[in-house]
Ligand SMILES: C[C@H]1O[C@@H](n2cnc3c(N)ncnc32)[C@H](O)[C@@H]1O
């Protein structure tokens with residue numbers, strides 16, 4: 069059996085109820101969860117192994133975590149196994165400590181909640197069959213865990229290790245995952261061209277890397293809002309997003325139970341989790357931006373570091389002097405974090421506390437190995453505002469802050485726009501790479517036009533593919549609900565699939581090793597009418613199969629040399645295959661044989677009345 073290595077994929081899985089056990093269900097779906105082994109038994113990199121009917125296998129990148137591993141029990145109430153704990157402990161540079169006491173305002177409530185206590189009713193009855201348990205708005209019941217942090221302010225970041233020449237198990241893991249050399253991974257991290265977000269308090273995470281010389285990654289945003297809120301729905305969005313291929317998830321909750329939601333998400337997430345601590349800090353001061361302070365913000369950052377957040381968006385590039393630059397924009401400041409910081413700066417007429425306390429913030433992040441995602445608080449929110457002075461003034465500040473963060477051994481990536489027409493996209497990457505010393509770029513889309521609300525996954529997917537091609541390391545998805553409302557589980561899947569397409573298209577254009585093989589495997593299956601293989605190799609097998617079967621559901625159609633698009637007589641691939649089989653396929657067909665075949669065909673054509681198109685039989 070040969071194995072092609074097509075990277076960069078997700079795991080599709082069977083949706084809907086099934087009476088089969090997970091392994092049977094996988095085998096029936098033509099794939100199974102497999103692992104690549106490293107230099108030691110505890111390095112096991114998950115892959116999705118697709119079995120083709122021609123006897124070959126295709127191995128695909130897998131972000132879905134233990135949920136698709138039939139050999140593992142997953143129960144959201146106990147959380148995922150902390151598989152990285154031994155790696156963290158054996159480095160000997162962190163220690164457990166009691167941690168910050170949970171405060172009632174962490175969840176936006178006014179009464180005190182002791183750690184570990186159940187504050188709400190048990191799950192609603194009768195829903196045991198649903199994939200995600202209900203009643204998750206209680207304190208996470210898993211075994212209480214004391215947080216870890218660096219001993220005596222040591223730098224415990226992957227950047228610090230890489231600079232010291234150390235290849236950590238996390239680096240070896242991502243090297244296997246990306247089919248790269250571990251030393252190459254170390255060099256990219258040491259140079260600041262890649263980040264490996266992995267908080268010491270998120271041992272459940274499966275290491276992944278973000279950098280322009282690796283596969284282009286996709287982030288999915290989830291989280292509640294003041295209008296729509298349920299812990300279980302957010303946990304389900306996280307598992308659903310990773311099942312379809314999200315490489316990281318940001319919990320952007322701004323509603324109730326922010327701390328609790330994040331705890332459930334973190335304990336059950338196989339991918340790095342990002343947040344914007346400013347959102348929770350604002351909740352703690354009742355949504356009044358002017359009441360924010362460095363103290364409230366710092367306390368929130370520590371709370372989230374202890375929980376295990378892997379990367380944090382920090383809008384420290386929004387300076388007092390930048391705010392007037394947005395005055396004549398068409399859509400002002402569209403970033404939440406940006407608008408909050410602009411409001412604070414104007415209310416106090418002082419420089420942003422994020423900027424003035426930035427070095428102290430670096431000290432905190434590096435003792436947990438939390439990665440900075442320097443936020444683009446002044447990104448353009450309309451085509452008219454793209455690449456304006458406010459946006460680029462902020463970018464220059466982000467360049468300055470990138471250097472400061474890296475000097476403190478803090479891993480750093482930089483966020484980018486927003487709404488940008490196609491002809492103005494390339495300049496964004498070039499400037500960011502130049503100004504920010506090649507730090508990974510992490511962009512929201514960009515949306516290439518403003519005219520299609522309800523289709524902004526597409527307006528932005530176009531920009532995402534382009535910006536990924538130019539060198540953006542991670543694409544933040546946009547769902548069909550952008551500008552209209554909070555995305556639900558279906559929107560999350562649509563957003564992830566759209567962005568997996570953009571990311572893979574970029575990998576192909578960049579000539580990323582292995583990217584092509586996935587396309588080639590699918591094209592072969594298509595040309596050979598191996599319909600099952602075509603479905604199983606698809607980014608979204610369920611939908612592909614469903615579309616095919618909508619018109620030709622019968623079993624024989626699974627080997628038929630046509631589909632309902634053209635029908636049997638007009639199937640160009642059938643006609644073309646017949647030609648190849650007849651004349652081109654067999655080696656050794658001599659020039660005379662080919663000539664004779666042509667003559668025969670031309671006689672047939674003439675006998676049929678020289679008609680290019682034949683009438684259908686009925
Ligand atoms: C910065 C981007 O984050 C997205 N965003 C903000 N909050 C949420 C949420 N709760 N869920 C999903 N996406 C969100 C929006 O798309 C915004 O444009």
Ligand SMILES: Cc1ncc(COP(=O)(O)O)c(N)n1
Pocket residue numbers: 344381402403404405406443444445483484510511512544
């Ligand atoms: C790629 C990306 N994702 C999330 C945010 C945070 O959102 P906001 O800036 O609106 O607070 C951002 N700035 N950029």
Ligand code: SF4
Pocket residue numbers: 402550551552553
């Ligand atoms: S998405 Fe809705 S709530 Fe958010 S900035 Fe736009 S209009 Fe306001």
Ligand SMILES: [Zn+2]
Pocket residue numbers: 402449487551
């Ligand atoms: Zn927008």
